[in-house]
Amino acid sequence: MNAEAALDHLRAHCREMPPVAAMQVEVDGYADGILRLTAPLAANVNDKGTAFGGSLTSLMTVAGWGRVTLGLEMAGETAEVYVADSSIRYLAPLRADLCAEAAFAPGESFETFLSTLRQRGRARIQVEAVVRLPEGGAATTLSGRFVAIAKR
């Protein structure tokens, strides 16, 4: 599957998940190994007028899940992808629309992940995601481990 078809597939997935649809998540695009998702502040605002921590984490988690799913689909694999664990840092309040970028963590090999999945039916990979501040720097970061399980 090419990137555009895989992105459309991801968009359909996002629309079908009620909590993701409620956040008004948009799959912005994919380039240079980085998947970008956006969501408007208005649908994701907390009681302080800044981006809600849960929405920031959800968006980064979906971006990470989407990055792994996208990689597998582009490689012609169908697998269920789950988040296994994640660490999140909330560094600064965000008073703008949310944009999350997700990529495989430095040092991770997608090829190793893919060959492990094909050999053992199961593999895991570390993903990093960030929501940036409009003025530069990070609002929040996520480091998470995602597991893929081959569909029988």
Place this chain on the structure above:
Amino acid sequence: MNAEAALDHLRAHCREMPPVAAMQVEVDGYADGILRLTAPLAANVNDKGTAFGGSLTSLMTVAGWGRVTLGLEMAGETAEVYVADSSIRYLAPLRADLCAEAAFAPGESFETFLSTLRQRGRARIQVEAVVRLPEGGAATTLSGRFVAIAKR
């Protein structure tokens, strides 16, 4: 403020935050130091028919934030409460409505937290939250650090 008034305050807060309202979060109750929040599976389901990871994390984060806010309000303090960081483990898929329980982490002293806030205008406390499986055991756990900043 007594617990019931503080819980009503928390309910109003949850209704005012669009992403929390979309998750249909209910403040279930508070007893023995534990705050319980619930949310229906239907509004928080993923593409696999199980609870969406982002919703699980959001619910646990709001429960942790609520636990700290509740403690401060019952102690007569007004402060802004923020999540600073969190670690989440996704242990088993949940195919039922979500119920998160949050409490201060073992070894944490609310009295120390409160006196630090009063002396320095800022304090942090570790909170643990869990969403249990109907059959027993945990679906997800969160360990997070929350910061309170006194209102001037």
